[in-house]
Amino acid sequence: MGYCLGYALIEGGDAAFSMDASAVTFGPGALAEVGAEATSLGLRRVALFTDARIGKLPPVDEARRSLERAGIDVVVYDEVHIEPTDRSFVEAARFAAEGRFDGYVSVGGGSVIDTCKAALLYATYPADFDAYVNRPIGEGREVPGPLPPHVACPTTTGTGAECTGIAVFDDTRRKAKTGIASRRLRPTRALVDPSATRTMPRSVVAASGFDVVSHALESYTARPFSTRPRASAANQRPMSQGANPWSDMGCKSALDLAGRYLLRAVADAEDEEALEAMAWAATLAGIAFGNAGVHLPHAMSYAVSGLCRSFTMPGYPEGEPLVPHGVSVVVNAPSVFRALAKTNPSRHLEAAAMLGAETRGAGPEDAGEVLATHLSGMMRAAGVPNGLAGVGYGEADVEALAAGTIVQARLVANAPCGVDEEGLRALFRGAFTYW
Template sequence: MSASGFSPEHPESVFTYASPALKFGSGARHELAHELGARGCRRVLFVTDAGVRATGEVDALAEQAAAAGIGVVVFDGTRVEPTDTSLSEAVAFARAEGPFDAVAAVGGGSSIDTAKAVNLLLTNDGELMDYVNAPVGQGRAPANALLPLIALPTTTGTGSESTAICVLDVTALRVKTGISHARLRPTLAIVDPELTVSQPAGVTAASGMDVLCHALESYTARPYTSYERKRPSDRVPYCGSNPIADAWSERAMGLLAGAFRQAVRQGDDRAAREQMALAATFAGLGFGNAGVHIPHANAYPIAGMVGPFAPDGYPADPHADHGLVPHGMAVSLTAPAAFRFTFEASPERHVKAARLLDPDAVGDDPRELLPGVVSRLMRDVGVPSGLAELGFGAADVDDLVEGSLRQQRLLATAPREVRAEDLATILTQSVELW
């Protein structure tokens, strides 16, 4: 081993952990102006979508900032499930309206991810595809530091306020991919459960399944010690399951067990909404460091290749050339089969996760325990019963496998080697779940 401690022949012995500063609680959104002022910001870009802006919350926050002497420009053109085109349009708007001292995202994961892309390209040269993960894009790392980014999530799901990842559809390739770099992580997350009360049941169900899969995938990810030792400069945000990420994931699962069904069925239950907001935050703090794997890799081609599917609770997109599958829904649909496949890598973790989500879960075959718990939860909150409900069938499996295999950054985090035939089995088993 060299004097620096690096040797590729030795297993990794170091894991990394990073997170944004966090402010959590009912009414926390009203402290945005204070946080901007404390950072010396005089001109700020707000990134949101038309639906969130229509609630009046964004303009109220802009007025509070103006009262504190801070100028605000609002971009409300975020698209649900952003595309390379929609992100490039947001970047063009921001470059034309700048300069800015900071960026604030108010909305779901789509708005927060759009803000990340805008922040990246306000501070670094080049175009969007230069930074998109290889092999879809060039995988270029940002050379310059980004502006402060403050994220105010309005959905309890994506965890984007905690992560260093921006997700997008590349429309020409009909594939969903991302940009991943530590500099994309928000500076501060302001999580106010009051912003989620108006979230429709369908959105609560889909985004909640994203929380669930974040927690489960990071908890079952390959351990950080299974990687070859890396130089400090080569470490990536996803480092594998580790004791700190595990603690966040376990806590998120416990909160989901008590609150998820109630938040879907009774959206104005403030206690359930607060628990879901905590669960989303905790899961984001976990997977934003450990990583996610097979269900997320499969979700990208599912969302990118879907036909005319319209989910409950989501507005129609007049600019879309295909249907919309919310990210959390796409992730969840192959989760039961994926966890059946990963079981042998860590049986005790899969069983423990099932017990955290459902302490009363029983079954003769421990391999089926977690898939059964996840499937029942999906059914209870109204998620589709399989890929067939989205219009996919056995004839689509090969194309879906090809799309999943492009997500090697995610598949590399799986606790078992994932071959094309393994993905084909998982996707086939997911056509009809019940």
């Protein structure tokens, strides 16, 4: 047995890992550079993606003016769905195909950025919708070739979508959340301007912030890259390759920042230091999980979101049931980490300490409880719903939730140990309430 930067190499396992990331510009004022970035990419006609609410706020106007000053023809698409669906992806792709754009800019949260990814994919390589959707729900077809430039400009401090090749949506036909994943979908440039996040309501800060925490926790505790079978060719290594030395760096920094600044950002939307720290944490965690992949809390979240019947979150649009993505993830997380910490107690204790938990005197057998208790305490302090019961689920929903999760093969396979439907039912039952 050999080692690669502390990771044990096993017979037949992969001995190498990949490091992919968008080119990132970070800092106050970065959004004003979008015109220069588009010019450097040779763009002349650009689709500017946003949603109706964000479209009325200063960041979109600033981006549009920057592009126009650079002499670029700009057409705004502001019909992005708050939580994208297969239908909204198709509508966005139709707009992209008809517009004959040579590049794309997205200004908004993960829903906006993901919709832009899907739209430019289907406009460039038209296909039946299921063609590129993850298996086993879709065909999982590879993206045939290069995609047009995409400059992503996030306005939330959470999803990290500006650094990933993943586009997530609600499959309305199957009542499940799933996605499209390809390295080619990763935006060409990411302009992360913390000042563009000042318009977030408290509930959005909380939901997006816990998405950051979950990205980092899941990537840090995912199956090691070295346990995955060696790829037959370099370009066949999966994007979600498992925990690795590159992703570990981003996870650790993101957890430390979230532990110090998340609750501050939730408490005071004018706390510029906290918002800037969380924007950087989101970027770091996005780069990390874009290379390592997440696992069960996210896999379970797809069912939680897809089966939602009546819950609505304050601060989000009313009129339709909606469990915000970050909330749908974190309501599962304490249960998962409590149960799976035994796979690598030291990593779970380290993660708890980075989030600010007291770990002195804690042994391997305490790792799951320490991390789960600290995480649920952060959730309670931030006003996040109390587990699955807090978003409207009960015992009668366990079967459907487990069935909606097991099909998320890419995520389930990235867990640190094998999990079947019976195991998922137990994890869901452990996630009903935490306090």
